[in-house]
Amino acid sequence: KAGVTQTPRYLIKTRGQQVTLSCSPISGHRSVSWYQQTPGQGLQFLFEYFSETQRNKGNFPGRFSGRQFSNSRSEMNVSTLELGDSALYLCASSPGGAGAHNEQFFGPGTRLTVL
Amino acid sequence: AQSVTQLGSHVSVSEGALVLLRCNYSSSVPPYLFWYVQYPNQGLQLLLKYTSAATLVKGINGFEAEFKKSETSFHLTKPSAHMSDAAEYFCAASYNFNKFYFGSGTKLNVKP
Numbered sequence: 001k002a003g004v005t006q007t008p009r010y011l012i013k014t015r016g017q018q019v020t021l022s023c024s025p026i027s028g029h030r031s032v033s034w035y036q037q038t039p040g041q042g043l044q045f046l047f048e049y050f051s052e053t054q055r056n057k058g059n060f061p062g063r064f065s066g067r068q069f070s071n072s073r074s075e076m077n078v079s080t081l082e083l084g085d086s087a088l089y090l091c092a093s094s095p096g097g098a099g100a101h102n103e104q105f106f107g108p109g110t111r112l113t114v115l
Numbered sequence: 116a117q118s119v120t121q122l123g124s125h126v127s128v129s130e131g132a133l134v135l136l137r138c139n140y141s142s143s144v145p146p147y148l149f150w151y152v153q154y155p156n157q158g159l160q161l162l163l164k165y166t167s168a169a170t171l172v173k174g175i176n177g178f179e180a181e182f183k184k185s186e187t188s189f190h191l192t193k194p195s196a197h198m199s200d201a202a203e204y205f206c207a208a209s210y211n212f213n214k215f216y217f218g219s220g221t222k223l224n225v226k227p
Contacts, residue, residue: 004158033215035217042217042218042219042220043205043217043220044217045214045215045216045217048214056211056214090158090159092158092159103149103161103164104159104161104215105161106151106158106159106160107158108156108157108158109157109158
């Protein structure tokens with residue numbers, strides 16, 4: 001099976017712009033989670049989507065949003081970019097059924113740099 | 116609030132020495148626990164997971180972890196370090212469906 005893919009791998013934006021990141025989960029996985037990784041804050045949970053619905057949410061401002069399509073692919077959007085949004089954004093997928101605590105399979109990440 | 120604590124942001128061992136990376140979780144209800152490894156410029160890879168079936172969990176690359184409820188710990192060990200083990204290791208806990216809490220990570224350095 002192909003692994004989790006994320007596009008683009010690298011992105012440079014300027015403050016105030018918006019950005020959309022894409023994640024394709026492993027075939028058959030219905031849950032997609034997003035994380036922000038920075039040297040100072042470590043890995044922080046953004047949100048999780050399951051069957052096109054946001055099921056879990058972390059403590060990030062409303063500038064961070066996401067969605068999931070019927071084929072389980074997910075996108076994450078950040079509006080009005082700030083310098084502090086520079087980070088590695090990781091996507092993870094899992095089968096994600098009810099009651100599941102499945103392991104998460106991570107993609108290689110998208111490195112976002114905000115200038 | 117649930118949290119995961121990893122003691123020691125950097126650990127350095129000699130090749131062939133024991134590796135011990137510490138992880139503690141905060142909860143009276145044991146969560147599902149995981150150890151992940153991250154190599155530079157890559158995503159996270161699962162090393163092992165605890166799901167209450169057995170307290171000693173064996174993972175890939177010779178790593179294992181022991182769940183101790185009385186100590187709320189899930190420390191990662193490897194009897195003999197190899198140069199290729201140099202990476203960053205993350206402990207994670209899942210308390211509800213697919214919401215993971217990650218520790219701050221421990222960078223393992225292996226000296227020749």
